[in-house]
Amino acid sequence: MGSLLVNRNEGKALGNILVLGGTQFFGKKLVYKLLGNGLNVTIATRGLNKDPFGDKVERLIIDRENKSSLEEAFANGNWDIVYDQSCQSPQEALDTVGALKGKAKRYIFTSTQAVYEYGTQWREEDFMPEHFSFDYKSRKQYVGYEGYQEAKRASETVLFTQSDxxxxxxxxxxxxxxxDFTGRLKFHVDKVLNNDQIGIANPTCRYSFILSDEAAEFLYKIGHSSFSGTINPGCAEDISLKDLVGKIENRVGKSANIINDAPVANTSPYALPGSWSINTEKANRLGYQFSDLHTILNELIDYYFAIDQDK
Incomplete structure (x- = not known):
């Protein structure tokens, strides 16, 4: 993957990094990448689960739903970059902004394409957080997909309008x-291999993807760039669920059993009421190139197929 055209300090990495979360999936990869580049990394988590970083990181214990815990944890810190992997409500964003006032230079928020409505090839300007109105609620009050969408939209709004x-x-x-600990792509491979039903009500809906390694790489490099604002990273192509399942069929040599309505346990975890895809041209213009979607899907399908054959 390429790098941003404009980098800070002529490519020299900014040294003190705070990661809120960072102990799962591509957040863990981000921390390893930061450490591998010689940076001083502090991770801030609830401290409930052991992380794999040993004595290579500093640790802070925080509760994102407790403002005073943030203020106490960040009281004596100063960071060049903050990566936020764990914010789930605008109240958490607001409390974090207050606790980090004067203590951070750049803030990289892990948001989501869910800030857009259902549809294909959404561009960054299709959701402008500065104009979004909302009520402050706790993370428990944001229920389901619609709640997740509102929480991420509102969190972006807080960060762009109320931070320094x-x-x-x-x-x-x-x-x-x-x-991928969610096992969502593996779900489809397993169902096809076992001739189990797959519930997909809207097989023509299209989705965008990004490889976890490239998600971590993108976070690392965007943090050390001069860019600010909103950005969509990921593969240039999108794919329908019908074509995704067809790709699995072709690679494993079996036919899928797709039905319109299935029990929850058999419903595709990608089956949303509409398409969910983004336009990544802005990231490309800034110098980033991502892997071909079909290449990475083929490789992952083959990987899950091989695991099944080894059982």
């Missing part, structure tokens, strides 16, 4: 990889 640091909102599409 540079902000980047990275609107990720669906993240896939061999380390």
């Amino acid at each position: 640091f540079e902000v980047v909102a990275v609107r990720f599409p669906l993240v896939i990889g061999k380390d």
